[in-house]
Amino acid sequence: MSAPHIEVSGLTVAVGDVPIVSDISFTVPRGQVLALIGESGSGKSTTALALMGWCRHGGRIAEGTIRVGGMVIEGKSEEALSAIRGRHIAYIAQSAAAAFNPSRRIMAQVIEPALIHRIMTREEAEAKAVDLFRALALPSPETIGDRYPHQVSGGQLQRLMAAMALITDPELVILDEPTTALDVTTQVEVLKCFKAALAQANHGRGATAIYVSHDLAVVAQMADRIAVLLKGRLVEEGPAEQVLTAPRDAYTQVLVNAPHPVPAAPVGDDGAPVLSVRGLTAGYGRVVDGMPQIPVLRDVAFDLPPGGALGIIGESGSGKSTLARVIAGLLPAAQGEVLLNGSALPPRLEDRSLDQFRTVQLVFQNADTALNPAHSVRRILARPLQHYHGLTGAAADRRVAELLDLTRLPAEVIDRPVTKLSGGQKQRVNLARALAAEPKVLLCDEVTSALDTVVGAAILALIEDLRRDLGLATVFISHDIHAVSALCDKVLVLYGGTPVELATRAAFNGPRHHPYTSLLQSSLPTMDRAWLDTTRPPILRGFRVEGLCPFQPRCADAVPGLCDAVPAPLREGDGMRWLCHHSPSIKEPA
Numbered sequence: 001m002s003a004p005h006i007e008v009s010g011l012t013v014a015v016g017d018v019p020i021v022s023d024i025s026f027t028v029p030r031g032q033v034l035a036l037i038g039e040s041g042s043g044k045s046t047t048a049l050a051l052m053g054w055c056r057h058g059g060r061i062a063e064g065t066i067r068v069g070g071m072v073i074e075g076k077s078e079e080a081l082s083a084i085r086g087r088h089i090a091y092i093a094q095s096a097a098a099a100f101n102p103s104r105r106i107m108a109q110v111i112e113p114a115l116i117h118r119i120m121t122r123e124e125a126e127a128k129a130v131d132l133f134r135a136l137a138l139p140s141p142e143t144i145g146d147r148y149p150h151q152v153s154g155g156q157l158q159r160l161m162a163a164m165a166l167i168t169d170p171e172l173v174i175l176d177e178p179t180t181a182l183d184v185t186t187q188v189e190v191l192k193c194f195k196a197a198l199a200q201a202n203h204g205r206g207a208t209a210i211y212v213s214h215d216l217a218v219v220a221q222m223a224d225r226i227a228v229l230l231k232g233r234l235v236e237e238g239p240a241e242q243v244l245t246a247p248r249d250a251y252t253q254v255l256v257n258a259p260h261p262v263p264a265a266p267v268g269d270d271g272a273p274v275l276s277v278r279g280l281t282a283g284y285g286r287v288v289d290g291m292p293q294i295p296v297l298r299d300v301a302f303d304l305p306p307g308g309a310l311g312i313i314g315e316s317g318s319g320k321s322t323l324a325r326v327i328a329g330l331l332p333a334a335q336g337e338v339l340l341n342g343s344a345l346p347p348r349l350e351d352r353s354l355d356q357f358r359t360v361q362l363v364f365q366n367a368d369t370a371l372n373p374a375h376s377v378r379r380i381l382a383r384p385l386q387h388y389h390g391l392t393g394a395a396a397d398r399r400v401a402e403l404l405d406l407t408r409l410p411a412e413v414i415d416r417p418v419t420k421l422s423g424g425q426k427q428r429v430n431l432a433r434a435l436a437a438e439p440k441v442l443l444c445d446e447v448t449s450a451l452d453t454v455v456g457a458a459i460l461a462l463i464e465d466l467r468r469d470l471g472l473a474t475v476f477i478s479h480d481i482h483a484v485s486a487l488c489d490k491v492l493v494l495y496g497g498t499p500v501e502l503a504t505r506a507a508f509n510g511p512r513h514h515p516y517t518s519l520l521q522s523s524l525p526t527m528d529r530a531w532l533d534t535t536r537p538p539i540l541r542g543f544r545v546e547g548l549c550p551f552q553p554r555c556a557d558a559v560p561g562l563c564d565a566v567p568a569p570l571r572e573g574d575g576m577r578w579l580c581h582h583s584p585s586i587k588e589p590a
Helices: 044-050 078-084 106-110 112-116 122-135 154-166 184-205 216-222 240-245 250-256 320-328 354-359 377-389 393-406 423-435 453-470 481-487 515-522
Strands: 006-015 018-028 033-037 059-068 089-092 172-176 208-212 225-230 233-239 275-288 291-304 309-313 335-340 360-363 441-445 473-477 490-495 498-504 570-573 576-579
Touching: 006 044, 018 044, 018 059, 018 225, 018 233, 033 044, 033 216, 044 059, 044 172, 044 208, 089 154, 106 112, 106 122, 106 154, 112 122, 112 154, 122 154, 122 184, 154 184, 184 216, 184 515, 216 240, 225 240, 225 250, 233 240, 233 250, 240 250, 250 453, 275 320, 291 320, 291 335, 291 490, 291 498, 309 320, 309 481, 320 360, 320 441, 320 473, 354 360, 360 423, 377 393, 377 423, 393 423, 423 453, 441 453, 453 473, 453 481, 473 481, 490 515, 498 515
Parallel strands: 033 208, 033 225, 089 172, 172 208, 309 473, 309 490, 360 441, 441 473
Antiparallel strands: 006 018, 006 059, 225 233, 275 291, 275 335, 490 498, 498 576, 570 576
16 A cells, blocks of 8 residues: 555644644545544644644644655744745635735736746746636636736635645645635535546646535535544544444534524514515615615515514625615615614614614624624623613623623633634624624624534524524524524525515425525535535526516526516515516416
């Protein structure tokens, strides 16, 4: 048997005297993909980055050996490691937007590793980059490099980062949660491209990959082997098929069998809604004749009863977060209105009363950027208590303790800075800060997208309990269709800012849907290891025409001469409203 390409033995990474990962050992055959999985804080990224000889600030490789293709990694000087990183070992990060310099053109950044390591001329590197753009199914491969990062989509930027990693023909590619920030349809495209690029690299050069993820369904599509980490220790490692179908360790069994959210008790529509949205059109830039220069939302409408939950789903760029910003008053609408208990809210936050501001609270997606890292939990929660309720001193301390209990945070975190908390704990503090206002409406914008499956499920269960116990009307903005279909009384589906479906939970979990909703549901990865290879790529046959069905250019069911010529009618029935020519058995609204 030939020697393994990657060999890690007894790896311990410590910050000071505190081990972050302890006694990690594994091998990876040449050309295979090893997935590192586990919950937040388990040591996945720490282990992967140690293969590059890199540790977080203050960290060090305390013990163990690391071999990559015969190269010894541990103990090397920073100068020696610099010659390896980007040349023999490449890294694909979670956030491509953070990896690219917004002021430089894409091509210059993609070819930079090849020029730094002097392995080809600029002309050769640019030709190689175009070949990679083509292999990664990027549009206009000959010219996309002339654009700036903000001029391409998130999924395209993620693939461009893969091109940057592969430009030097590395021996090892580390992919650190590379699709976590993507919507489900974009994730499918990116995964297919990553898998094809890695397979081509493996076939031609014997490259090996480490894939860091907390999504087992994604791992099932990508990995040959799986290593499971828990609290910095390796608890199980083996062939992907065995780990996914017959896990031996109890923790691995919890991950594999992690349940979807338990369906919540539905809330009826009886009585006056606490939140109503009527004919909402919004966007960015100057508004002319009721239409913004860059329209994002078009004619959005719904009602939300006290204690009810509305789920909002759609791809990146569909307008989900923009809708939350309009409701919260952070972005004024160009047309339409938002009503709270039947009274119109001023479009601008500065025109709203303190009580109106208090009543509608937005829980942001990323707790790391939403919370001040220099402040303690006590200070973060005390501020809204003073601002909205005038509480200070002992009264504020008592209420902070109640909020910690309410969000199931241990009392001892009260004086810790948020940098000392786990991802799940930060998100609970983020939620507690919103609850400190005692709102009637809670806007949850992708609150679990940065969390692992187990921690995310716990946060969703907490929000559901709070909704039930406090009577909070909740808007869930999410890519997690399973969670939305279980927790929400109604689901609103946005495509390009246009509502294409609004369904009760029963109807949403039924067989009939708008074609776009069907595409979203079919794009959810499964544990079937053949799923990615058998999933059909979305079609594209043109561009959106204003006034016609926005989804028509991508719709597999579009009827030539009808869908591309006649505006789609709004149809209604059986707990569902959708914008589509199809549905002969559903009556049109009166």
